Amino acid sequence: MTKYEAPRRALTRRAAITLGAGLPMLSRGAAAQALPNRPMRIIVPYTPGGTTDIATRLVAEPLSRAIGQPVVVENRPGANSIVGAAAAATAAPDGTTLVMVLPAHAANATLQAGKMPFNALDSFSPVSLVVQSPLIMAGSKHINAEDLQGYIAYIRANPGKVNYGSSGIGATAHLAMEQLRLKLGLTMEHVPYRGTQPALQDLMVGNIGWMFDTYSSFQAQFEGGTIRPLAIASPTRAAFIPNLPTVMEAGVPDFAASTWCMLLAPAGTPDAITARLAQEVRTIVQEPAMARRLQDIGFVVEGRPPAETGAFLRAEIDRWGEVIRTANIRVE
Template sequence: MPSSFTPGLPRRQALTLGAAGLAALAPGGGARAEAWPARPIRIVVPYAPGGTTDIAARLVGEQLSRRLGQPVVIENRPGANSILGAGVVASSPPDGYSFVMVIGAHAANATLFKGRLPFDPVADFAPVSHVVSAPLILAGSGKMRPRTLPELLAEAKAKPGALNFGSSGIGAAAHLTMEDLQARTGTRLVHVPYRGTQPALQDLIAGNISAMFDTYSTLRPQFEAGNARPLAIASAARPPFAPDIPTFAEAGVPDFVSSTWCLLLAPARTPPEIVRRVSTEIAAIVREPATVRNLEGMGFETVGGTPEEAGRFLEAEIARWAAVIRAANVQVE
């Protein structure tokens, strides 16, 4: 039988080289031989810089970089209601160096673009962590007569279609949350979709639209300036960052909870040990008091959690928004 001993080398050195060679030849051996992470990691944000998703990704990415000892690069890939950026990561190698931070649009796209997406919103990704949630607030224009949620709903019922609402686009969490509210309350407002939050907000301030849903960080300056009124927050209880805004339950709409959120995904087949390591680090990051203060100041509630919990949350959100989309017959061109 041929010996594994290599002539001219000490036996121990020959055995070491032989083992290294076998590891390199084994499927995935090269990847396992390289300690992860050995190079920069990217988190794709499928939106333009400066938005809530981008801010949350950068805050988490900065601390993740310190914990992992490698740069974490935030790469903005806006376009097609988050489809472009998510597609970039879905088609990336599952090596633990590419992630995407998605929001509620990812869950809605599963129904809005069913059969037309370049990826499967569930099967082509490995859930990593439900990072944060931001409960949505219904804001009324400062130029609008109704000053409370019950007054707005009463007017909407008395004059169907006379009031309107804006959103950052068809299928956005702000749009679908209002569709859900209308179904729950038997009201009908006219939807005015915009290309982003800022133009909708400008029309709310001008009084061209009656109301809109958005996050606390977006709406707070307008509340403070008197340009808009907080009507209700879609959380189970009043959060610490908005103690003076009533919940929908307090305003007469029980069990009405809705948020935008940030969920970190990796390409499917990313090694489970890498997925769990990143998930564990994020859970620790969002528990740090300084991080909690920073995120709460922007209207976020920190979550963390396991990959399994993130996966169940995503599937529940897909099912929830699918029901709203079908009931309201929401369609995109």
């Protein structure tokens, strides 16, 4: 076991149901005061099996029991989350439809400005920032450096010779690296891939020099020693990989970046409904057994209320919008 190894957890739907079985029952009577007496759906605007899908299913089962209604997870992938978000934006604002979005939703506000069938802010009522997953920097072992400071020095000494990869244009991993490039004045090229796995393969063989992504994406390769853990882009070290220093510890001031999972409802959903749902989600994710499960796969538990969630989304739209405009990032 390496110093970066953390316990593995099989994340199947059956495991999610088992997790839910250990959670305390919440007040169905209190939930019923705000929520309609009908099944709920949570739209995941990505394919099954990914980070967003896993987080949603872990929450959906205990939420179903808490509100006394079925909660169905519906995968609606397409156009970097726009298809699923659009389906939620046009749904009835009655508490029966939610959508779980990632930072792509915030980036699309700038990348797809004027092209989307909804407004990333105004078309939704915030419910809860459920979890965050700090981005981790991983480096190719084909570069002669041992830590993030060494990689930065190597890139400075070899301008334009090191490429970085990401899971695609506008992904958080792409925007975070562009923010780092701008902050440090580095000269390097972006190589976008169709997802994390092909980028990871090229990182292992040395076709790209480094990349950001989540702990769950890198865990197996860290344990196998095929790529080098460099730093985590969080304000403090993370419990799930405590020996990994932060980007700020490596000498990059005020730098943090994460992907996240956020529940939104259609605009006009009554405040009583969004507040009740946020309360139930907070109870679910902060329950000790659930919090440990989420931590084991690289999540930081949140469960923020609607007002804080809305403020967070606005800040993310502003933040990534500035990076997109400054770096002149475009979607072809």
